[in-house]
Amino acid sequence: MKKRWRGDSIRAGVAIVGPGRLGQALGRALSRSGVQIRFVAARNLARARRAARFIGGCRAVGLSDRSIATAAVIVLTVSDRAVPLVAESLARLQEKWSGRVVLHTCGSLGMNVLEPFRKRGAAVGSLHPFQTIPSPAAGVRSLQSCFWSVDGDRKAVAVARSWVKRLDGKSFRVPTDRKALYHLSAFLVCPTTITLMHQSEKLLRRAGVPARLIRPMLAQFVAETVRNFAEFGGPKALTGPAVRGDWETLQRHVAMLRRYSPELVPVHRELVRLMLRLAGKPAPRG
């Protein structure tokens, strides 16, 4: 266990607002690293209580509980669309927020959504893990040693960076006007990969591969693909019939897709096009 940080902004602890998957994972990971989590606030008190038990050592409160404002750092981990609404109503809890740091964890929003706190004196910012958190428990593991975008006022950035350091991560800055672009890059490789793997799983079932082998087999295959990308970069890691110019094989694939997953035909066509461009190969005629 790391030593508890005795800096001013942490002495009065942290309030986590909106304890979903990320909020709970972040709360527990920070708590384990020695950061004091004092409050977990949710619109549903029973959920706040469950989250408080998961994080440990903190108190569950409702969203209009004024004790939230006694925390030195307030982290909004609500869904993206709720950040402006929750920020607006929470900021009205008290007149002055001077000396407080308020952060949000949405990758595509700038810190302007936290203006209601800033105009009342708080330092505001955001921290976003370039990571996927399908459950609180998975997040406690995956938030260790990951990459974070951090942005905001000096004091807010200092708090966010100190957390990233405690979690053995690396931080970088993305300018506000490129946040959506940055977040799109995460979207392009994570939920899309899961969606494609799920489709692949269905095709493997149809092909008669034993169900118990499918997930480990896909996991190994995709993990190796990822390793190759990390080691060689996109163009050199590419393999498969499009890159080899085996057009008859591709035609057989398209025939199978039309039969078993016709909705994937346009996706397949565009992916092959992108693949050929990446490999520097001309598209076949017809």
Ligand SMILES: NC(=O)c1ccc[n+]([C@@H]2O[C@H](COP(=O)([O-])OP(=O)(O)OC[C@H]3O[C@@H](n4cnc5c(N)ncnc54)[C@H](OP(=O)(O)O)[C@@H]3O)[C@@H](O)[C@H]2O)c1
């Ligand atoms: N999960 C990830 O992989 C991941 C990764 C990086 C960043 N993030 C960011 O982290 C934030 C949370 O994501 P998540 O995946 O943890 O979401 P989540 O599991 O769906 O949790 C969202 C939380 O927000 C609360 N909430 C939603 N609307 C609200 C409202 N109007 N008022 C008050 N509370 C509200 C929910 O409360 P109820 O339970 O009452 O609905 C829930 O506690 C998002 O900004 C997301 O972009 C997530």
